[in-house]
Amino acid sequence: MDWAWKIAEKELAPTIPRRWKHSRGVADRAAGLGTWVGPDTELLASAAVLHDVGYAPRLAVTGFHPLDGARFLRDEHGADERVTRLVANHSFALLEAEERGLREILESEFPLLEDQFLVDALVYCDMTTTPDGEPTTARERVAEIVGRYGDDSIVGRFIRRAEPEIYAAVGRVETAMGNAQPR
Template identity: 40%
Template sequence: MPSVLVLPTATAARELAERVIGGMGNRWLHTAAVAARAAQISAVVPAEDRDLLVAAAWLHDIGYGELAHDTGFHPIDGARLLGRSGWPARVAGLVANHSGACFVASVRGLGAEMAAYPDEASATSDALTYADQTVGAQGEPLGIEDRITDMLHRHGPGSPNALVAHLRTPHIRAIAARVQARLGAAR
């Protein structure tokens, strides 16, 4: 029986992520850098969500791990693993919906699976996407436009990501603008 976590903690999230994807080289480097970026920008979310943001950042790519493999789409697979492991539904929802995953899920025929994880469309979900979209595949800092270009290049022109780029890219840019405005106001 899975243990039940009352509140997410960044420490527990890091430990789980390390067990599941810690040996995955660049994936781990990216994940650790996204978590660090999330901590760095955490002032843009309500104080009670700061630990949640960093926990979700540690867990956002957990669906790439072999232990999580189910549909082959890492946001849903990660959310399902978290659900099976007793993590709060909100954490699973943040993981499922990070970085405009709903657009890619739709073109992959996984809309029904994604519907199990409603997008909260909050400052916290925005901050998670921003953290993910400002860190490259090897953990290096990247601007939003460079990250989008890199992702499309890595996945290729016929990929599901490319097929929905006309929808996902403006979505990510809008999130980035909101987070950057919040960061400016937090100074």
């Protein structure tokens, strides 16, 4: 986890400090899921702190941060394949990739993990954390994203398409936590 934190801080803190705050908050949420994630806690925490690294200006090759971040982690750091796949596919990125004409590329380079709980857990952590790193609800987070980007933007269209899936993923994680069934 230390390696992931150092990379995320180096890439995000100097150039986009608010994104760094968000990433720290997402990582904090992931750490809180340790009981339910079990042996994959460090994997989730690493993906959480790194999920937005592709926003770093020097890494923005395609302009699609999940793909840019995952490629950077794979190519420059040899990161674990599961971390790169989580970063590449966080928060239903395939739907945004489709809006950008990049879905086939994302799917071929970084197939979605088969561990649905880990995928859902990262969605939960991202979509219940504000841009300033504070806890929020998924509904408030979706509304904030639409408000920031606008309904007619690529991100606005994507987030509206992903909205039911986001709520379902967050609900599955909350149900698992409420049932207190550690992995």
